[in-house]
Amino acid sequence: MQVDPQVDPNSTDTRVRNAPHARAMREGAQAARAHAAVHVCPYRHPGLRTSRLRGYAQAQQQCFDF
Numbered sequence: 001m002q003v004d005p006q007v008d009p010n011s012t013d014t015r016v017r018n019a020p021h022a023r024a025m026r027e028g029a030q031a032a033r034a035h036a037a038v039h040v041c042p043y044r045h046p047g048l049r050t051s052r053l054r055g056y057a058q059a060q061q062q063c064f065d066f
Contacts (some may be wrong), residue, residue, distance in 0.1 A: 028055030
């Protein structure tokens with residue numbers, strides 16, 4: 001799943017910006033970088049919760065705290 005959709009600034013098509021799963025993945029990654037607890041998830045929908053946890057897990061794997 002692509003996290004940051006490529007948006008053409010000259011386009012009038014705004015459907016690309018309505019990507020709730022990409023937003024949930026970004027929020028999960030931000031929560032992981034802020035060292036927030038994994039169980040603090042604002043989403044109740046299983047799909048959005050999964051997307052947030054996927055972003056959280058990816059950010060945890062790429063975190064290098066030396």
